[in-house]
Amino acid sequence: MKLIEVKDLSFSYDENIPVLSDISFALEEGTYTVIVGHNGSGKSTLAKLLAGLLAPNKGEIKIGGTALNADTIESMRAHIGIVFQNPDNQFIGSTVRDDIAFGLENHLVPSVKMDEIINTYAAYVSMQDYLDKEPSSLSGGQKQRVAIAGVLAMQPSILLLDEATSMLDPKGRKEVGELIHALHQKKQLTILSITHDIEETRFADNVIVLNKGKIYRFAKAEKLFENPDDLKNIGLDIPYIYELRAKYAKYGIHLRSRDIEGMAEELWQLNLKK
Ligand SMILES: Nc1ncnc2c1ncn2[C@@H]1O[C@H](COP(=O)(O)OP(=O)(O)OP(=O)(O)O)[C@@H](O)[C@H]1O
Ligand SMILES: [Mg+2]
Structure with a gap:
């Protein structure tokens, strides 16, 4: 099933400067897609449109067959869980447990059930031994793993990561990278990951290359990198x-x-x- 369908999407913050133009693509449920592109190519803007944090000027986004619009947005937001770049901006609670629980509390989940959910998702990200620790005492990689657990606890159908590893040291980047890979392989989660780390594309099903607000390529990694000069021509590495x-x-x-x-x-x- 096509879980995400984007058709002729265009967006600009300022009407004279197009940021995204005529973006169309479709992603199957359970696939892992990486979005790459230079600074300012429109990656985060696309993420915000998909998450319903911005509304398109033109075109359509469908999640699970339902179009995102003013009427559906409230119910559709729950389908997409987002993790951002800065691990320190994603914490509200005084313990790891509180943080994973945060979204659940807003959804009035009964407390007995909540403990079970927290334990499950803490284990998903291998942070079950840290539940009573203060988030500020964790490493960057551990913080991002907790952020991912908090998002997964809400049981979204799509996990959207906007440069979730870019502020991490190499060890943290490896930890989180491996977690994303495992979530895709073992849990069949649909993952959309924006990154500057071209190495992350190695394990993805699809790669979207954005360039100057347009889709430059949408392909399987194997196919995309067959001709290295294709990406080098726009200044990207493989x-x-x-x-x-x-x-x-x-x-x-x-x-x-x-x-x-x-x-x-x-x-x-x-x-x-x-
Ligand atoms: N809130 C905003 N208001 C006006 N213009 C914006 C806003 N946010 C982004 N832009 C502009 O839109 C364009 C695309 O920005 P966007 O953040 O989507 O790019 P990006 O690909 O995520 O870049 P990066 O790799 O640096 O994160 C840029 O030219 C940027 O300056
Ligand atoms: Mg960005």
Whole structure:
């Protein structure tokens, strides 16, 4: 089923300056999509439109077949959980438990049920041992994991991340990256992740490249990086593994791995066959 359908979407903050123009794409339920593009290409604006925080000037967004508009927006907001860039701006409670519970309390979930939900989602993000800790004592990666648990506790159909890893150190980025990957693989969650980290595209089903407010490419990662110059022409890098693949392809060696270890193994096996 197509969970997200965007058709001919255009938006501008100031009527003379288009920020997004004629954006159309559709995403299947359970897929993991990464959105990349330069600063100012309109990624966060698109996220806000999808979350119903902004209204389009033209075009339509449908979530699960229902169009987002003034009449449906209140009920539709619950379908999209958003995690933003700065982990410190997402905390309200004095403990990790309070933070995960925050959205639930607003939805009048009975307290017995609430404990169960908090424990479940804290375990999803491997933070079950930190429930009584103060959020300020956590690392950046742990804070983002708690933020993700709080959003998931609301049981959205879509998890939308706007540069959720960009303020983290390499360890935090790896932790959160792996969590996103696991949520997709094990929980079949529909994930839309905006990032500047091109390496994140390696495990995505789809990649959307935004350039100057337009969709430059919408493709499977495998397909998109087949021709490295396509992205380099607009000044974007491609994941290191695909750089390597392209180099080997020039010599007629077509590798399929999405990580270095797998690639080393593939090369080793080829060597054995010779
Ligand atoms: N609230 C606003 N009012 C006016 N213009 C805005 C507003 N927010 C963003 N813009 C402009 O809209 C354009 C797209 O911004 P947006 O934040 O969507 O880009 P982005 O791709 O998320 O960039 P970044 O990678 O820097 O986060 C930019 O030119 C920006 O200056
Ligand atoms: Mg942005």
